[in-house]
Amino acid sequence: MCPPVEETPANGQANGTNGDNGHPGYSAVRSTPTKHVSPYQPVGDFLSNVSRFKIIESTLREGEQFANAYFDLDAKIKIAKALDEFGVDYIELTSPAASEQSRSDCEAICKLGLKAKILTHVRCSMADAKIAVETGVDGLDVVIGTSSYLREHSHGKDMTYIKNTALEVIEFVKSKGKEIRFSSEDSFRSDLVDLLSIYSAVDKVGVNRVGIADTVGCASPRQVYDLVRTLRGVVGCDIETHFHNDSGCAIANAYCALEAGATHVDTSVLGIGERNGITPLGGFMARMIVADRDYVLSKYNIKKLKDIEDLVADLVEVNVPFNNYITGFCAFTHKAGIHAKAILNNPSTYEIISPADFGMSRYVHFASRITGWNAIKSRADQLGLTMTDAEYKECTAEIKKMADIKKITLDDTDAIIRNFHHNQVHNTNKPLLPDLTKDEAEKLNQVDQKIESVPEKRQLDATVEADAEDRANKKTRSTAA
Ligand SMILES: CC(=O)SCCNC(=O)CCNC(=O)[C@H](O)C(C)(C)COP(=O)(O)OP(=O)(O)OC[C@H]1O[C@@H](n2cnc3c(N)ncnc32)[C@H](O)[C@@H]1OP(=O)(O)O
Ligand SMILES: O=C(O)CCC(=O)C(=O)O
Ligand SMILES: [Zn+2]
Structure with a gap:
């Protein structure tokens, strides 16, 4: 049997030692060569944006809707800076209409001079839009429910009202030189004709992005693929997607949306959000590095993932789950004798992701009756x-x-x-x-x-x-x- 061989990672950096998964009973094994050629490359489809997606990071908006979240300005600044270092494309903030502190925090984050564009998330109303454009944000994410559930029991507005208000808000926001996205809340329980008609109308007046949201986490990857693909044929603007994880599909849905032509994916650190949350940043990175490692490494500073997760976990007073993607304590631990032998010879035998890419370490667990x-x-x-x-x-x-x-x-x-x-x-x-x-x-x-x-x-x-x-x-x- 070969001793563990030291790897020279593709990015030329030292091997995974800084992100210790913290095992008390396992031996760390140095990373071994892993030129990641996945047998499951993305479908070579002209619609697919798997190799050119953008992240709208919503820990400071959707994440604030997590039951345990309380972010003061200091915490928000720490999170925003960490996300910026990670390289997310956008940072989405809670509506400045939510409270006076939310408004002033929004202004403060806009003044940090981050590389990421700053968005704020508001209702489809002129009143909210007027407050938002004054905060210094780069753009507004405007949303309104289009399913019958939300039309009847949330805001009580019909599709004609929604369309007219959307057009008015878009025109106003554009006149202020801001980026604007229009999104239908609860898209997957909305009428398809209603959806396509409103998306087509907002596209015609020059909205930057339209958004599809699986607000209740009911959609399956196939439904997502179908809806995004249909929408791709109707609008010329970018397509943002937002997936809740109630039925466990948030990452798969985000991936399928990209395959079908979506351009942007909403994430939050550890997936925190309303109820059990949305597509987690780390899990999404795990999926995408398997699909296109070069793109992910060229754009995102993924060695920062563990620090960001630890920061947010600490702030919202939760533990990082044992089986968390990439950073969970056993994410790169191999136990069974058959696995251990092969891993020691070549980690690609039982690993599709290289821990070293994320600054993590691999472990072989040998203190058990199933060792070899x-x-x-x-x-x-x-x-x-x-x-x-x-x-x-x-x-x-x-x-x-x-x-x-x-x-x-x-x-x-x-x-x-x-x-x-x-x-x-x-x-x-x-x-x-x-x-x-x-x-x-x-x-x-x-x-x-x-x-x-x-x-x-x-x-x-x-x-x-x-x-x-x-x-x-x-x-x-x-x-x-
Ligand atoms: C699916 C999502 O996660 S969307 C994002 C949700 N985020 C948030 O709600 C966080 C920030 N929200 C808040 O701070 C408050 O809810 C506020 C400031 C927006 C509104 O507060 P309030 O005026 O006290 O109203 P409340 O929260 O009880 O109800 C929501 C109001 O917004 C209206 N509304 C709901 N969705 C929308 C929408 N997309 N566009 C326009 N109006 C809407 C409802 O009809 C209701 O209005 P009402 O006062 O006439 O009944
Ligand atoms: O604005 C959006 O697209 C999504 C809003 C939201 O959080 C949701 O619908 O779950
Ligand atoms: Zn949401």
Whole structure:
């Protein structure tokens, strides 16, 4: 088995050491070469924007709608600066009509001089638009519900009113030299003819983008593809998309929207937002780096992802989930023996994303009954201990035996490897794990007795003894020389 090989990442930077996933019981393995040629390249379709999408980052708007979110100005500035360093194209802020503090925060963020364009998100009303254009934002994201649910039970306006107001607001915002997007809320439960008719009308008066929103998270990727593709044939302007995650499709829907010709995707850090939130920035990056690594690396500073997630998680007082895309504590941890062996030889066997791209580390978990001798050999290498293959196998069997009677830790496993090695080299019989409880020692004894009666075990013992003798002979010869 090859020892872990150090990778030279495509971007020429040092390997993943700064984004430690924080494992107490796993060995870090240096990244190995990964020229990411995905067998699942995006469909080579002239409509697809998978290789030229833009991100509208809405942690400071949709994210403020997350149940736990409370961002004071200092927090907003930290988040805005971090997102700007990451390289998002737009930062969307809460409506300045929401409160006096929201309005002054909006002005303050506009004055930071960030590279990202600053948008604010307002209702489709002249009153909101008039407040928004005075804040210094680059553009307005205007929204109004078009489904019958929202027309009847939210704002109570019909489609004619919506269209007329939309046209009035767009004309006003454009006259102020601002970018303007018009979006239908709850698009996937809206009448298709209503939708296409209003999008076509706003496109004709020069709106910069239209937006489709899956406000209740009901849409499937196929429905998204169909609607965006249809809309692509109706409007010439850009198409923004916004997906809630109630039924688990937010990332897949964003991807399908791009395949169908959408140009912009809304995200928030960790997906925070109303209810269970929207397309998460990190999960979206995970999807897109698999689709077009060069585009993602050329545009976004993805090594900042973990810092941004930690910042936001801290501010909204949540933990980053264990299975989070990229940064979850086990996102790059390989445990089963079969996986570990292959990963140690070549990480592409079981990884489609290189942790090093995100400044993260890969781990091989070897303290369990499902580990294998290749992983144990790799760990022994890290401990500076060398044995024969037969000894690694025997040592692995001891680890499995112990793991069958109790949940073993990294320290336990290291102790077994060290003591096993010591016994081989010095021909001693040290207990492999000295601090077993009486009960555990008794169980181990029973297991030992069972194993002794297995013929393969006797065979293995003979091999190990032969190895030891061979080594002893060699040692004698080299001492004599
Ligand atoms: C799907 C989304 O997430 S859209 C973004 C939602 N974001 C927010 O709501 C955050 C900011 N919101 C707020 O601070 C407040 O809701 C405000 C300032 C906008 C309005 O506050 P209030 O005047 O107290 O009204 P309230 O919040 O109770 O109800 C919403 C009002 O907006 C109207 N409304 C709702 N959607 C729209 C719309 N898209 N365009 C125009 N008016 C709308 C409703 O009819 C209702 O008006 P009413 O006072 O005549 O009943
Ligand atoms: O403005 C938009 O496009 C989306 C608004 C929103 O948050 C939603 O509909 O869920
Ligand atoms: Zn939303």
